[in-house]
Structures are given as structure tokens and as C-alpha cells.
Amino acid sequence: MKVITTTGVTKVYNPDKIPVQALSGVDLRIEQGEFTAIVGPSGSGKTTLLNIIGGLDRPTSGDVDIGGEDIDAMSDNKLIDFRKNHIGFVFQAYNLIPVLTARENVEFVMLLQNRPKKERRERAEELLRAVGLEDKMDKRPAELSGGQQQRVAIARALAPKPNFILADEPTANLDSVSTANLLDIMARLNREEDITFVFSTHDQRVIDRARRVITLVDGKVASDEVRGGGGKM
């Protein structure tokens, strides 16, 4: 079972000039299969925490352990490999590769994993069907709506069969129909494939669906509420 553990994680930006304390001593344990929202006001450290547990950023002090691996000890390139194989990201601004089609965007990460072409193609199509985009596979991001782009982003995040999907404000730019749709897809994948989802969000619609809500205030965990099922759906 893959677990994310943070122990005494602090993050200080600009330590030499004007220090900004983004996180101060965060201890967390996120189990596989959770559907967890990290909430809190702007500047409370949600995105910083998500970046750190996703290995995109390194803590100023404290430890981050993902599935038994200490990511602090990894070199930059090893960390990139680790992210590629274990963590899927969904960004607020979708961040698809603009020059690739929906199918190619999903295939891309599997290409980085050196998976055979046939497998890449089949899985990309399967995932795009799962997020309801079977008729948009050959469209480029610019030809898709925001909701559709975010669904491609989810399919892309799932493609490498990660243990965790970290989503930074995934619904911030979406209307309610798209949001509901997206949450349904993510909840189903969480349930059926036991994929861990961790969101940072302001969005009440997301918070309502989460099984565990971690509230950050001023870089500290202010509350950690588990709603029946230990954070799992």
C-alpha cells in the first residue's frame, strides 16, 4: 500500500531576503485510495503543500516520504522519474501540450515511460473514453472547452498508472456542469481503481464531495476532518 507521509515539513520562500513562511511544521499521512481536499484561504500554503508532496518542490526542513521513498534524498533527475511513474498532476490552468492532440497528450507520459506504441494508443483511447472524450481524441487543446481540456488533463494524469493524483484547484476555471462531470469521473476512478486523489481547492462543490478535508491556516494544519470511510469513497 502506498502512503504519503510528511513529518514536520516547513517551507520558507526567500530565506535570505524577505522570508515568507509558507508551511510551518506540517505532519500528514495520506493513505492510498483517499479522496482528500486540502482547503484554506489564499496564501495558507495549499499549493506549496501539494507541490512538496508531489515532489515538485523541496521542503526547507522536514521529511516527505512517498510509498516508502524519501524524496528529499533524490536527485532532480531521479525525482522527475519518480513523478513520472508514481504521481499524476492536474493543474488549474490545464497545462496541456498545445501542439499535441488530446490523444497525443495522454500518450505523451507513457512515451516518457518508454511503453510500446500499441499499448500507449490503446490506453490513451480507453482513458479518453472513460472521461467522455471519445469524439475529441484528435482535437488539439485550443479546440476544446475548459472542461474538456481538464478531462484530458485527468486522462493524462492517469495514463502512467500513478499511485497518486494531485490536483491543484482543478475546477477553478470550470462551470458547474463541467465541475460536476469532472468530480463524477474522479470519484469513479477513485472507487474503481483505488487511485488516491488529493486536491487543493477553494471550491465548495469539491469540498462537499471529499471524504477527508484538511484545512490549512498560515501554513499549519488547522483541522483534519474525516467523513466516514477514512477518507475513502
Add this chain to the structure above:
Amino acid sequence: MIPIMAWRNIWRNTTRSLVVIGAVAIGIWAAISLSGFAAGMMKSYINNSVQHIISHIQVHHPGFLEEYDVEYALRDAPAVEQLIRSEPGVKAVSVRSLSSAMISSAKGARGVRVKGIVPGDEARVNALDEKIREGEYLSDEMKNPLLISTDLAEKLNVKLRSKVVLTFQDMEGEITAAAFRIAGLFDTGNNPFDEAHVFVRRDDLNRLLEPANSSSYDIPPGALAHEIALMAGDVRQVDAIAESLQKKLPGLDVQTYRQLSPDLELYEGQMTTVSIIYLAIIMLALVFGIINTMLMAVLERIKELGMLMAIGMNKPRVFRMIMLEAVLLGAVAMPAGMLLGYLTIAYIGANGIDLSMYGDTMEEFGMSNIIYFEIEPVVYWQVAIGVFLTAVLASVYPAWKAIKLRPVEALHKI
């Protein structure tokens, strides 16, 4: 998929990519044209020298070229001539008697070298008959005919049919003078040569140079000769012919045009140096143009590159992708530049470029006013690959910059 991405990335900003492609193509074109121009100039200079003045190979008595004294005549010139004519690969042979002289007209006098030639033979070696601008080539009809260049005629204020007097030392050291009549005015296109040389019939000159008692020099009457010039059928055989002749004529100096005129080699070397300097300048300008563009292409994609690294694209792959973009830009530009270069060389190679608008400067330096570009085929590839590599090298810095990005910072760039 990464090549596809790189290719599509190029065309995200069509204008910018076309500017880079244009810059690289024009760089290649300029470099090829410049090489063509340099080679054309060099060829023109060498051809002028070889064809009008030096010929491919000359045979002299050792010491003649140092002292230019009429005494250093070829012993048994008819036999030497016969031997040279029978050498395979020799196309034309001209036997000359030479003397330094003073040419005087009513207006003035100048020092010149008098070349006593056999008109038909000389014409075959250096096409002197085709360079007659006024009057006629040397013939048997006139008594003591002389060819003088248009330039020298102007300086001496003489015209066609004017009489001039040549004064020189004969083989016994006696001062002798004779009147010659100007039969024709020539212009080889090489001013320094034209002003310093006149042509007369060899028989006429020999009659004046040979001592009354020629047996004291064991040269039969009329056989005096100082120089045998020859043209090979193929310039590439010159060295081989010279070597073979030297073996057969151990007592004489057999020299190729390069040995006779070391300035040709110097000039060739200088031309190469100058074109390398120009190429370096072109490439340097190109390097900064490409660095600038590729850097812009990287900087405006910081967020996207951060995302690529976030989702697992490692640094070597990012580096390769940026480099590949540069390679693809170069690969589009290369054939375009080569084609432009080829068309330029082909057109100017056939039609020539007339530099006479800059006055007679070119002729004063012994080149023709019309330069025909030409280039060895291998130069196309050398230039194109050189510029291509420059373009690729120029992308190293932007690509390096790209992999120095930290994904989390890059992602938060707007």
C-alpha cells in the same frame, strides 16, 4: 512523438521561425556566394596570369630569370623545342627570345621587355592575336613590326603605324638600336604587364641580338632563344609534365606557373584567409540571431517546459527537444540556402558580374573586370554543414537555459 512536438513547436510562431530559417538560409547563401566570388577572383587572376603572361610551364637557362641577361640563352633551342613538343600532354609551345630594352618615341622613352615571338606559336600559347584592339597581329608583310599595348601607346603618345626605336644590348654587350613600326595595339587586361612588354618577331629580334660571329656562342644563326613557354592540355597535368621535362632536361630550369609566380600561391592563400574571416563574421552574426530567437522561444514557454518536467520529462529529453527544434529549423533552411547559393553561382558563373563600374581597378591588379563565380561542389556541403552546425551550436545555450528551469517555479510563471 518528441520529433513531432519539436516540429509543431517550430510552427507555433511561424513568423519567428521563418525569420530564423531566412537568416540561416541567407547565411548559407552569402557564404556560398562569397566563396564563389573569392574563387572566381582567384581563378580570374590565375587565368589571367597563366594564359596571358606566364603560361603553364617555362623552360630557361639557369640564371636567366635572375639576371635577365641575353647571354643566358638556351643552348640548342631547336632540339629542346622538339623534345618539349613530343612530350605527351603538351598542347602548345612558344619559343621566345627576350631582351630588356628602351623604347623611345618622339614624346619619351620607357624601359620595356621585348619578347621576340613566332607569331603563330605565341597565339596558340596565350591567344595574343585575340587581344589586338587596333591594327593587326604580327605578320610577315611588314618590316620590323611591333605590338604595343594601348596603355603604353598612350604614354608614349604613339599610334598605329607610328615608328618607335628599341635600344638594347646585343649578346656581345654592344648597344644596338633599331626602328620598329607599330603593327597593332593589344590589351591583355593586365595593366602592369601591358605597360612593361612589347612583342616583335623572333627573327627580327634575333638578327639584332645575335653576334656577327654567332659560332662563338655555339648557337646557329636564328636559333637564339631564352624561354620556351608551353601550355598543357589539362592544368592538372602541369606538375607531372614539369617533372618529366625536368628529368629530360637536367641542365635547364623547368618551372610551373606556381614556381614562376609565387604571388599566385600567396594570393590564393590570402583569398582563402579572407573568405574564412568573412565566413566567421557571417556565422558570428548568425549565432547571435539564433541564440536570441531560440532563447525567446524557450522563455515564452517556461510554463510549458515546467509542466513537461512536472509530468516526468527529464532534462536530457527537454534539452534534446530544444536542440531538435534548432536542428529542424536548420534542416529547413539548409536546402533553401544551398539552392539560393547554387542559383547565384550558376547565374553569375555563366553571365559574370561586371565590376568595371569601379573603374579599371581590377585590371590594374591583373584581373579581368568581369568575374565569373565558381565553386567546388564540396564547398556547398562544407558551407551548409558549417552554418548548420553553427545554428545547432547556437541553440545549446537556450536549451541549457531550459533545463536549468525548476518546474515549480516555471509553472508559476505567467
